[in-house]
Amino acid sequence: MAIIKFTLNHKQVIVNGDPNRRLLDVIRNDFNLKGLKEGCGEGECGACAVLINHQIVNSCLYVLANAEGKDIITIEGFAETKRFAVIKSAFETAGAVQCGFCTPGMIIATESLLNANPHPSEAEIKIGLSGNLCRCTGYNMIVEAVQIAMKAGEGLW
């Protein structure tokens, strides 16, 4: 047992329990935040993505013990920002959402990319999204959505 403290969506939280739990399960079950999904459970699909210290991370591969002191933002926390509003609108415009299972992860990936590189090339966008699988769209619409967000949100990143 261990006591792990971190910031979740800008609130200081404490988890008392097994430090070998997956961050994915802690966020979904202890905090009832179900935006992140378990897809593959082994770091290949990106459906469980969260931002840790503002970088995309797979929460299925992240052990609770390593969360101590980190700043963690899920899609629910990110949804309250101006940046999210721009990305959401861009995904709608480009038709980048179909079944929606990958969408929270795709949006987290978009934020992580634009935060580090506000003007990515198409190749850089593809690298930025390379850890996120989508079985519906064929990816072109998602790449286009990131390009739309980048232009529409000029100055936000």
Place this chain on the structure above:
Amino acid sequence: MVKHIIPETLSEALKYLYQGDFQIIAGGTDLMVQNRSWSETPVNFTKNMLYCFDLLELKGINVIDGRVEIGAMTTLETIMNHPGVPSLLCQAIGEMASPAIRHVATLAGNIGNASPAGDSLPVLILYDAWVELRNMAGFRMILLKDLIVGPRKTAMHPEEMIVKIVIPIHNFDFESYIKVGGRKADAIAKVSFAGAVEIEDDKIADIRLTFGAVGKTVIRNETAEGAWIGMTITELKTGIWRLIDMYNQLIQPIDDQRSNKYYRKTVAINLMKDFIDRL
């Protein structure tokens, strides 16, 4: 019951390693998958765990006297974006995993995991990288090629931990790294190849060839490389059949779920041939 320890300092971590049998965990991107249990249950670690990812003493990169020193808990993303890190290593890291994994995974983890398909290993071994191991009593430096002794086996003692990876900087005239996998991101290599050549007065001054995922450990043969020192690129190109003969014997891959030995060997030899053709 396995113990879970989150040490606050390196010396505290080394004390635990001295006292008992611990598995060191860094970012955990390999260990979390290897010990995966049912969804919603804790990861099924079978050994006492020492969580070292946040040891500040082991984070950071220094460029000193012709070498790059990388702290064991530095993430792949930080390494890849550092201007002092050799470009071939940056390229290997870029092809190794998605950003989400690069933000967490470490080079020390890739080394400690000692997978025959570890993507950073062919490049690190090409650069003659060293690893600094530490225990309570002190430290020792070991060449990476001597540290990895077999699939998932290292020459580390149970009370030691990797604290630093040291890469001698070497300016080659030609260098190349190619990975063949099922997907551009997040794939485990079927075959990989790294090659580098340095020319002086039109003669080969240094040539290094490494192959990943086609043997129990990275394949590098310094005798085979040494035979070409002092020769010209033209002589190397005309004598390539000799090189192919040699590596045909040295490369003995296996069949597994990712590929088969025939494909692996053919592609490994072709990657080397292509590298030399392009010199």
